[in-house]
Amino acid sequence: MTHRPTRRGFMAASAATAAIFAMPRRNMAQSAALTLRATTRTLDVDGRAATVFGLTDGAGSPGLTLQPGQPFRLDLKNDLAEPTIIHWHGQIPPNVQDGVPDLPMPPLQPGETRSYDYQPAAGTHWMHSHIPLQEMRQLAAPLIVLRPEDLRADRQEVVMFLHDFSFRSPEEVLAEIGSGKGHGDADGMVDGAMSAQGGGHDMAAMGAPTGDGMSMAGMQMDLNDFDFDAYLTNDRTLNDPDIQRVEKGGRILLRVINAAAATVFWIDSGELAGRLVAVDGQPIRPVPGTRFGLAMGQRLDIALDLPDGQGAWPILALREGARERTGLILATAGAEVPKISDMADQPAPAFDLDLTQEAALQAVTPLPDRAADTTPMLMLGGQMQPYRWTINDRVFADRVPVAAVSGQRVEMTFHNMSMMGHPMHLNGHHFQVVAINGTRLAGALRDTVYVPPMARVTVALDAGEAAEWMLHCHHMPHMASGMMTTLAVAA
Template sequence: MSPFSRRGFLAASAATAASLMLPARVRAQSGRLSLTATTRTIDVRGRAATVWGLLDGAGRSGLVLDPGQAFAVDLTNTLAEPTIIHWHGQIPPNAQDGVPDLPMPVLQAGENRAYDFAARPGTHWMHAHIPTHEMMLLAAPLVVRRPEDIAADRQEVTLFLHDFAFKPPAEVLAEITGGASMAGMDHGQMGQGGMDHSGMDMGAMGQGDMMAMPGMDGMAMDLNDYNFDAYLANDRTLDDPEVVQVDKGGRILVRVINAAAATVFWIDTGALPGRLVAVDGEPVQPLPGSRFGVAMGQRLDIELDVPGEGGAFPILALREGARERTGVILATPGAAVTRIAEMSEADHPAFSGDLAQEGALRAVTPLPERAPASQPMLMLGGTMMPYVWTINGQTWGSHVPVTAKSGDRVEIMFHNMSMMAHPMHLHGHAFQVVGVGMDRIAGAVRDTVHVPPMGMVTVAVDAGEAARWMLHCHHMPHLSTGMMTEFAVSASRRHVVSASRSSDEAISCSGRASRSVGSTGRPSTRTS
């Protein structure tokens, strides 16, 4: 059976993984949106693979919201096991953040839960906050368009990246971690005793790719823990890539989302010089180039101009420290599209060792200048043998939270003392990169920052809702072995006084009223 007829045979499931290309204009939506966690089938080099996904009411992967549209979503779990979805890049009420038991329980099989909050504009995504589930591709784009996107005369294309293995994710994690995975960990209730790694058998673990760091006297950083079976762009490999039709002389906005579990990519725009115009959903001063790095959890918006004579233009994602690549092809009508090998001729370089890209980014709308109330340092550590990754020497369960009061400015320095990079993601907040190494900058506003081996990155964040917010490495094997702490925000005195005054006013007007979040996740009011 040819790849094309086989893809036709899989049409019923392929409909659930419809093209991720976004039209230049989308019709205004009204009312609530539906989202379903479900199984689907994709074709990986001629082999059918059952994966999971997040599909909208029309069976398409992910959600696209119009400017000003609220995130009003009903999520249904049709999988056979409980899961929970995190809205990566959004700033919902803490109860709707999507972390197991912090504070809401996982979504049971067959359960529906409602989510309601103001959507943060930009290129974001959504994924299960259980490592093995995310590795089953339970993830999808979440794009919230700005008025400028509607006004711009440009086509939008989403490039959604994954690493994929035919083996069950639990087996992959066991090979990588030597059996030390905490993939099913209960984020909220884990005991405080820490982990005993002394008995880990590392024999099953694949050898990570190594690359010497410049100026480090021969020290080598570990780039890749595992050689996945395939690297996917919009669910497809380069043996049968998505070909997106574009106009001659047109302008394209490529929304890149790195949803991979453990792979950093270079985005290579080839013959189309690009401009990086946003990271993690937040605009930056345009940075010209044809190759940009993107770590796990991060997003890039790259603007491209198609020449007037047209043609076919591969936009490739290159696996760092290795030869594998994936991507999509932009093609004007009638252009000849040639097959691209899945392997480059040589290994691609490591990303971000010198923090050059991060240091060059400048926010369009930086945070206002403020003196920080605190400046905690987080030491990022760990080893390959035994496979254990820590924050300030601790794994989740024995962690010491980063604390702040709501409204305070906090500057967190991530100091990586390990030989692997760590993309550090903070829930419920956007932060600004204000330091790379010892240099002070007015860098990008982000929610995920890549900290290279022996590197230092400082971020400024204004503490939001008083709650427990997760702060963790977005490398799934690192997370699964406990590389997570929390940003514990408590109410400031002024917020406590204000809340108390509001409560008194509410009681005087309507008796004793209280608001709670029910099992659906939607606030409900009870009056007694």
């Protein structure tokens, strides 16, 4: 998926890629609402046809790109044969437009259209069904809201939209995961003492501590509880990758979105030195490196500078704790594009077990300093057998909402007492990471924070609109089995 640069324009690798994934850099002024459709589409996954869901604009392209200051004004039509509802991940809409089933609006029935109108938050975001089984069928797409500086920058923008895919139905996938048979090899298991620096992770170059991290001696964590049939970048595998045509010596802003249901990825830029400049759509002080990780629901903006000569540069997404990988290729016109296997020689390491990457991130514009009015603790728990995941030992149907009053400063601590990591997402708010394992810091602004096993992460936020806002793990099987609650904000 490519945004046209301010002064440079390049043809996509093929007419098909251009038709499906090219996102215009500038749109006509919107006097009428945009159109977004929840629909079905067909993918070619390694030579096999697959019917999936999708979110397409009026031209049939996936996702939306909004200009600086452009309102989020659109009509969403449900062209599916079943009810659906779409959540605008990373946005702060009025609660009635947030897109959670029956909180407060019901799903859209087949053929129904619903209108949305609010001022969007800038940055790299995405949109997806808030019905877990539908998100696992690729009912998701990028939602990019440009800043004025994006238009001024002399660079090409490339979106890297990641997903995991199964030919089986989500119901079958969840049943297999729940039975304990979803993951059949040892690649997804890691000794608890393994640190996040393994496998070439260059956090030392990022200026972050490089100690052994937390120890879970004698215990094992499960990194992956299901082996998917394929891992996709922009709907493609590495057997037929998305090839982005770039200019010699050009500058790239790579917008990475992890839309996977249950897969953490490392983004490896290989020969290209990168600078992480934003997370979850929020600018951070640049962090240099060639490998950065992101959990489900998270986004990374990575600035890349290309060499002056002709060439092709793979940007790979490595599945945590396993050999599978996906990715795209940046290539100058006429360059020989290498064939890359979708299986690496060695498994990628676990992601950020000691939160070294998270600790290295600093918001460009942090929250104003103020004392916390309330400090709730959320205990994250669960196990593989029986497959049940909880917040404060409760599933969603039995939840006790986290209470706050609109305008209060809330410091919420996620304490993970399970042996899997949990990307925790709060709808309708941005928060700042302010403590890791009890150590205070002025971290990144986010909407989704990864909490590894036996870790504590504290986030600060100012409670927004008086309403009930969804708070949940973005590992879809965990969410589907109960790992959800709400932040209940009173007036």
